[in-house]
Amino acid sequence: MKYEAVIGLEIHVQLNAATKLFCDCPNRPGDEPNRNTCPVCLWFPGAFPRLSREALEKAVLACLALNCTIQPVSAFDQKVYYYPDLPKGFQLSQHHKPLARNGWIDIAGENGEPRRLRIHHIHLEEDVAKLVHETEGRTPISLVDFNRAGTPLIEIVSEPDMRSPHEAMEYVKTLRGQLRYTGSAECSMEKGTMRVDANISLRQEGSSGFNTKVEVKNMNSIRNVGDAIAYEIRRQTECLEKGEPIVLHTRLWDPDKRATAPMRGKFSGPCIPDPSVASIVINEEWLNEIRGMLPEMPDRKAARFSGDYGLTPDEAAAMSLERDISDFFEAAAKSGAAPRKAANWIAVHLAPALRDRGAALAETPLSAERFAALLSLLEKEIINPQSAKEVLLQLLATDESPEKIVEKGGYGQVSDAVELDALIDRVIGEHPADVADYRKGNAKVLGFLMGIAMKASKGKANPKLLREILAKRLG
């Protein structure tokens, strides 16, 4: 029998609002434990929650970016359960009346076909505290850090529209891109500011019913989301083939074993309308104000980049995936950099360098103007590509101008034929065997000797000129 996977995702995203959802404590869970707390988020008796306007704005921006319809009235419920990470004995969440409904995300399917994946709803909720269990020592103890308690989250619940690990990963990637664009969330699975839970069930291919689903949690990268889903599809297929029934339960992904294992059943309590937090009533005027804050989103931007700057579809997509990169690209182009050259240098050199440093563009001193100036030095053959790479790395660390760095570091390209001639003389003199080899017809040696000569010039030789002279001299 041929099975088809039915996948739905529930994604928690931490909003990057300055404060927690219901109090003025800083939204910085990573600070020294219990530093960012107050009577409200510790739920001292007599405290009153007060919804943060900024968190609401960012949540609404996120919902709009995911094509959802903002509900005119939404309200908080108490998700009741007892656990030390929950200061109230309940979590404030929106169960009955979520903030937004009916959104979608467009992705390219496995074979490049367009797929529209629907979002069921998005709701606001507060995060819980962090528990640290210390089992070492004579008495095992549990410590509670309330810094995270009450920080603002949105939960994005998809329809069960995905059919493969690929689609799930594309959904997460696109969703992350959209949300980052709005500036309302960081969405880092590694740092835990985005958490993805997957619901997976199988059904006979061609049927339209839904079977018992299994929830998988604890994936810490998009790749792990795909791997965990693929594993779960295999596991469930084997179960069905052995005639074992699928039981509703939750499993944890183990990234080391690359497998899922069942977790102890978590008690799920009721959701009761909260009598104290006021309902959120959104009027059209305010909503339009927030709509006005929505930036140009990746799809539209990519189309414009193709049109305005002559980028290929792939280049345009790469340049519009992240908002900071897209702004940077456009500013560089406007500062006079050749657009395709700029796109190429950003994708091939700048992006990997940022990844190596684990830094965002904004965290480096590099500006689009200085980047454009660097490309212009390259264009004018004042420096060669190898030096340009060196200078680019330095631009990430200092705020000196590229011209100054070139001058100070002596990166200026050597285009003086006499100087290069002398250099090649020396190289030929030092490698008689290789020269003979070349002359016997081994063309590959030219590349080797080019490397030696370039190295002898400390990387500064004009490569075009160097190759010309070398070829002529060996000729």
Added chain:
Amino acid sequence: MELFTHRETDPAAVSGRPGLPLSGRRVVIQPNMSRRGWPCNAGSRALENYTALEDAAIIPRLEKSGAHLAGNSRMSELGFGLSADTTVQALIEKEADIALMTDTMGEARVAAARAGIFGFKPSWGIVSRFGLIGLVPSMECYGVAAADPADISGVMQAISGKDDRDFSMPDGELPDFSQEGKTKTGSRRAGIVKEMLSLLTDKDRGLFRENLKMLGSAGVEVVEVTFPEFELLQTAHQVIAAAEASSSAGKYDGVRYGYRAPGAKNWNDMYLDSRGAAFGTLVKAFLFQGAYFQFENYAAFENACRVRRRLVRSMENLLSELDLLVSPTCRMVRKDAAPSDVRGAYEEFILTLPANLTGQPALQVPGDPAGDCVGLHLTAKRLDDSRLLALGRRLAASRGAK
């Protein structure tokens, strides 16, 4: 038994500020109303040794009006019922002039009725609950008891009004108590709910008819009306209040403050032991009922919420044709022992709890000074608090003239 659990001894605070509406008036509050630095255990072991960190919204407002905060009285656990309450006792013993009491089922009004004084519950939401350690957020409020209704007006003028720390307060205009002394009460119509009468004994009814004469001499016309679902008011109150109480008391887990049972092996045992030892029998029974509706019978809770919305409409409809509803404040016959079960606790407040469920202001007016303690209970339209208190003053004046 000690009347006060805490008494203000600072001479500066004791004298109060002169020349203000409440100057010279001594106010006793309950230990669930946060007063910075005062013990604030809400009458429960769950908050053993807990001291308020900041003032409730009403505290600076009272002080600004010249009131002298005399101290904390004893209160029933978490403000549920009157079994252990000594707040009004402080007035009887002339230790204070005005009592502030949490009113969830009618505690302030019933206590006032028994003491033969005035007791008032404002419209829901017109006094900031910031700093009130409550149990049933959608029903509870600060109730005020005093021998002189002018003192109640004075307190209401001081403590009511917008506060941006309590987001549950209604939008729009709130009652203005400052002009209350001058308010013309005009001709008024009061309705007696037929279905309510069937809850009274002959003796209660007789006393009630006696007390109604007060209204007649104040020019209030009394008519009989029907409220077919009257009995549902108590059921809806109990189901919703219990569920809200269960949520509100969820924070008493011994993790951050209050009582923590020693020697537990893990956090789960710590919860069970701490909560098991912290709550008294009555509150525990109430919380159990709430947890039952939350976890086992959510449909009944939802039903109660639907019924409540219907009852609010019925009540508003009735009051749109009348100015007031009138009943006794409590029944004459009651058990001597404090009730130990939830049903028994509710029995005492059967005539006052409708106003808590549906949000109207209500006033207990002492009855014939000859000595009954059932009082007259007047319920007015939402936000019509000021006119209700003006009527109370007129009734007090006519009583004094007799």
